[in-house]
Amino acid sequence: MSVFREDVLAGKVAFVTGGGSGICKGITAALMAHGADAVITSRKQDRLDESARELADATGRACLGVACDVRKPETVEAALDAALERFGKIDIVVNGAAGNFLCPASQLSYNAFRTVMEIDTIGTFNVSKAAFEKALKKAAGVIVNISATLHYGATPLQAHAAAAKAAVDSLTRSLALEWGRSGVRVVGIAPGPIEDTEGLSRLAPGPIRDQMIAGIPLGRMGTIEEIANLALFLCTPAASLVHGETIVADGGHWLGGAALATLMSS
Ligand code: NAP
Ligand code: COA
Numbered sequence: 001m002s003v004f005r006e007d008v009l010a011g012k013v014a015f016v017t018g019g020g021s022g023i024c025k026g027i028t029a030a031l032m033a034h035g036a037d038a039v040i041t042s043r044k045q046d047r048l049d050e051s052a053r054e055l056a057d058a059t060g061r062a063c064l065g066v067a068c069d070v071r072k073p074e075t076v077e078a079a080l081d082a083a084l085e086r087f088g089k090i091d092i093v094v095n096g097a098a099g100n101f102l103c104p105a106s107q108l109s110y111n112a113f114r115t116v117m118e119i120d121t122i123g124t125f126n127v128s129k130a131a132f133e134k135a136l137k138k139a140a141g142v143i144v145n146i147s148a149t150l151h152y153g154a155t156p157l158q159a160h161a162a163a164a165k166a167a168v169d170s171l172t173r174s175l176a177l178e179w180g181r182s183g184v185r186v187v188g189i190a191p192g193p194i195e196d197t198e199g200l201s202r203l204a205p206g207p208i209r210d211q212m213i214a215g216i217p218l219g220r221m222g223t224i225e226e227i228a229n230l231a232l233f234l235c236t237p238a239a240s241l242v243h244g245e246t247i248v249a250d251g252g253h254w255l256g257g258a259a260l261a262t263l264m265s266s
Pocket of ligand 2: 098099100101102103108109110111112113115116198199202
């Protein structure tokens with residue numbers, strides 16, 4: 001049973017990039033289970049259609065899947081237009097679309113680095129700017145940027161994603177500074193390792209998984225539902241003063257994961 005009132009987002013419309021899979025599908029499910037209708041976007045229309053059906057069946061709310069590539073402003077604008085045509089407004093934007101893989105910086109091609117920067121950072125800007133102009137400033141809306149903790153220290157084999165998420169956090173602060181007076185709140189979430197996700201299977205294959213858990217003070221990875229609940233909280237009036245901040249939800253992992261793992265194994 002949810003700790004939130006079932007209708008806390010009644011009448012709201014959410015636009016979620018990356019909402020067809022993983023963490024952002026979980027976020028969409030939580031927003032819808034609490035009264036919101038949703039539009040989910042990513043590049044693959046088939047997966048979006050299937051996820052939209054599943055989300056609508058599970059929550060009784062309406063969900064529309066619209067393909068777009070967050071790197072291409074014209075496709076972002078078209079997806080926002082489709083959302084507005086169907087629902088008439090957008091109150092919540094979740095920027096979750098991202099790309100990542102393990103690769104030493106010396107072996108990253110120029111295009112590989114640029115690709116991750118374009119999806120995570122430029123994609124977050126493209127969607128936020130277009131949604132602000134078309135909808136959010138009319139709706140006193142909320143933007144939730146999905147970040148990470150990779151760049152708090154430094155993370156091996158992740159120069160691309162760490163740089164991209166550092167820029168996302170910077171955007172969260174800059175957009176909060178500029179858009180607060182328009183009534184738009186801008187916040188972020190920095191998840192640690194989350195079970196049963198594409199991100200985790202790419203970044204912590206095989207034995208690295210157990211080592212990672214040894215470095216988490218709470219002794220376990222997070223769940224999609226835990227990140228979804230945090231996103232839900234940030235979209236409710238309970239978070240009305242939270243602005244420009246990126247909230248970490250990682251069981252304490254980034255505090256000193258490697259040192260803790262070494263201690264635990266000695
Ligand atoms: P995921 O399911 O692979 O989510 C990424 C989503 O982005 C997919 O739905 C993908 O769909 C979409 N996407 C990729 N490129 C796109 C593009 N150019 N345009 C539009 N959509 C695009 O992975 P996840 O693990 O749940 O990650 C979700 C978010 O959480 C990401 O922002 C990630 O950085 C963050 N995060 C995850 C973890 C973790 O442990 N999993 C930890 C920290 C942060 P298509 O391929 O269909 O386009
Ligand atoms: N290691 C090193 N380089 C890689 C790579 C890897 N595992 N995967 C892709 N690249 C490189 C490619 O070789 C290419 O560079 P090149 O043109 O110099 O050869 C560049 O990255 C772009 O790859 P491409 O496959 O053309 O990009 P895309 O736009 O189709 O896909 C990715 C983007 C690469 C991020 C892809 O992994 C993806 O779609 N990810 C979405 C899901 C995801 O990453 N989820 C986890 C989120 S945490």
